[in-house]
Amino acid sequence: MNQNQNKNKKNSHEDASSKKQSGKQINLHIILLCAIALTVAFSAYRLYKWNKGVPSDYDPNQQTDAFDVEAMDNIIPLAPDKLEGREDDGVTTILCLGDDPFSMDQGEGGLAEQIAKKTGATVHNGSFTGTTIAAQFASYNDGYILDAFSFSYVADSLASGNFDLMKTAATYSYDEAFPRTVEMLSSLDMNSVDLICIMYDGSDYINKRPCDDPNDPYSIVTYTGALRAGVTAIQEAYPHIRIVVMSHTFCHTINEEGNFENGDRVDLGNGTLSHYLQKELDASSDCGVSLIDNFYGSINEDNYLDYMTDYIHFNDAGRELLADRFVQCIFPELAAQE
Numbered sequence: 070m071n072q073n074q075n076k077n078k079k080n081s082h083e084d085a086s087s088k089k090q091s092g093k094q095i096n097l098h099i100i101l102l103c104a105i106a107l108t109v110a111f112s113a114y115r116l117y118k119w120n121k122g123v124p125s126d127y128d129p130n131q132q133t134d135a136f137d138v139e140a141m142d143n144i145i146p147l148a149p150d151k152l153e154g155r156e157d158d159g160v161t162t163i164l165c166l167g168d169d170p171f172s173m174d175q176g177e178g179g180l181a182e183q184i185a186k187k188t189g190a191t192v193h194n195g196s197f198t199g200t201t202i203a204a205q206f207a208s209y210n211d212g213y214i215l216d217a218f219s220f221s222y223v224a225d226s227l228a229s230g231n232f233d234l235m236k237t238a239a240t241y242s243y244d245e246a247f248p249r250t251v252e253m254l255s256s257l258d259m260n261s262v263d264l265i266c267i268m269y270d271g272s273d274y275i276n277k278r279p280c281d282d283p284n285d286p287y288s289i290v291t292y293t294g295a296l297r298a299g300v301t302a303i304q305e306a307y308p309h310i311r312i313v314v315m316s317h318t319f320c321h322t323i324n325e326e327g328n329f330e331n332g333d334r335v336d337l338g339n340g341t342l343s344h345y346l347q348k349e350l351d352a353s354s355d356c357g358v359s360l361i362d363n364f365y366g367s368i369n370e371d372n373y374l375d376y377m378t379d380y381i382h383f384n385d386a387g388r389e390l391l392a393d394r395f396v397q398c399i400f401p402e403l404a405a406q407e
Contacts, residue, residue: 140366141350144359144398147311155309161190162261166223167268167315169382170391171196172246178385183392184266188400193262195223195254198244202269203278203295207288214238218247220267221289224299227259228306259307266395267300268315268363270381273345275322277337280348286355292345293352300356312358313399315391316346318368321380329380333370361398367391 165171165181171194175182185192197218204216216222217238226232232255239247273292281293287301288294300312321329322337332342340348346364353360367390368376368383376387383391397404 138365138369140362141346142360142362142366142398143350143354144361145357147309148357151308158261160261161188161263163188163190163192163264163266164257164262165192165194165196165266165268166220167196167266168200168272169196169198169270170268170315170388172198172250173382174385174388175246178388180268180383180388180391183389184395187392187396188403190263193253193257195250195257197223197247197250199272200269201273201276201278202299203273203292204289205276207290209234214241219289219295220269221295221299221302223254224302227254228302259310262307262310264311264313264399265303266313266315268391269317271317271320271322271332271342271345272381274317274332274337274339274342275320275381277339280339280345292339293348296349296352297356300353300358304356312356313361313395314349314353314358315361315395316349316363317342318363318383318387318391319370319373320377323380331370359399361394363391363394367394 163184165184171180174180175194179194181192181194181196184190197215200215200218200220202220204219204221205213206216209216209222217234222235226235232251235251236248236255239251242248279291282288282291285291286294287298289298296314300314303310303312319342320332322332322335324330334341336344339345342364346362350360350362368387376383376390378384393404
C-alpha cells in the first residue's frame with residue numbers, strides 16, 4: 070500500500086470519528102432539551118392543578134338551622150347527699166317557674182305540657198305572664214303588683230309557705246290566670262317536687278333590669294341578684310329539689326319608632342342579650358344549679374323566624390324545640406329512646 074492510500078485511509082478514520090463525536094453531541098443536546106421540556110410541562114401541569122383547586126361542597130343557597138357557636142350548657146347533677154333520708158315515690162314531679170314561655174300557651178302545645186309529654190313526669194305550671202326575674206323596686210310597692218310575681222318573690226313564698234302577698238296582689242291583676250296559679254302554688258306539696266325548671270324570656274333585658282350590683286350579689290332589683298336570692302331560698306328550704314335554669318333565647322327589642330332591633334346588637338343600658346346570658350350562667354354556677362343555654366343552643370338569630378310569632382314569643386314548634394333541649398340535657402336517657 071502506497072503512501073497516498075495510507076493517507077486516504079487515515080483521513081477516512083478521522084472523518085468517521087469526527088462524525089461519531091458530532092452525533093453524540095447532538096444526542097446529548099436532544100436529551101437535555103427533552104428533559105427541560107418535560108420539567109416545564111410537569112411544572113405547568115402542577116400549576117394548573119393548583120390553580121384549579123379542589124371542588125367545594127359549599128352551596129351559597131343552602132338553608133340550614135345549624136349555628137356555628139357552641140352552646141354554653143352547664144349541667145350539674147344534684148349532690149347525692151341532698152337525697153339522704155328521702156323516699157322515692159316513683160313519680161317524677163316538675164315545677165315550672167317563669168314568664169311567657171310557660172304562661173302564654175297552656176294547651177297541648179304549651180312548653181310545660183310538652184315537657185310532661187316527653188318525660189312522662191307530673192308537671193305543674195307556676196308561671197306568670199309579663200313578669201321578670203328581677204323586681205322593679207327594692208321594697209314591694211302596691212303601685213306595681215307585678216313585683217309580687219317576679220322570681221325572687223315567688224321563690225320566697227315557696228320557701229316560706231307564706232303566699233299572702235301573692236294572693237293579695239293577684240286580686241288586683243287583670244290576668245285571670247294569676248289567682249289560679251297562686252292557688253296552685255300555695256296548695257302544692259313542695260316535698261313531692263323533684264325538679265324545678267326556671268325559664269324567663271328576654272323580658273329583663275327589654276325592661277332594662279340591671280344585670281348585677283357589685284356591692285350586693287343578692288340584690289333583688291338586679292337580674293343575677295334576684296336569681297341568686299330566689300334559688301338560694303329554695304335550696305335552703307328544699308335541698309332535695311334539683312334546680313334547672315333555662316336561659317332566654319334570641320329576641321328583638323322595639324325602638325321608639327316601633328321598629329325591631331336585634332337584641333344582641335343593641336345595648337339598652339345594661340348589656341346585650343349575650344351579656345345577660347353570661348351573667349345568668351355565672352349566677353347559676355355560683356348556686357351550683359344547671360343552666361341550659363337556649364340563646365346559642367336553641368332559638369338564635371339564624372333560625373328565629375321558624376320558631377317565633379313576633380319579637381319575643383314562641384310558636385308551637387319553638388316550644389317543642391325548647392322542650393326537646395330540656396329533655397336532651399336533663400333526661401338524656403329519654404332523648405335517646407326517641
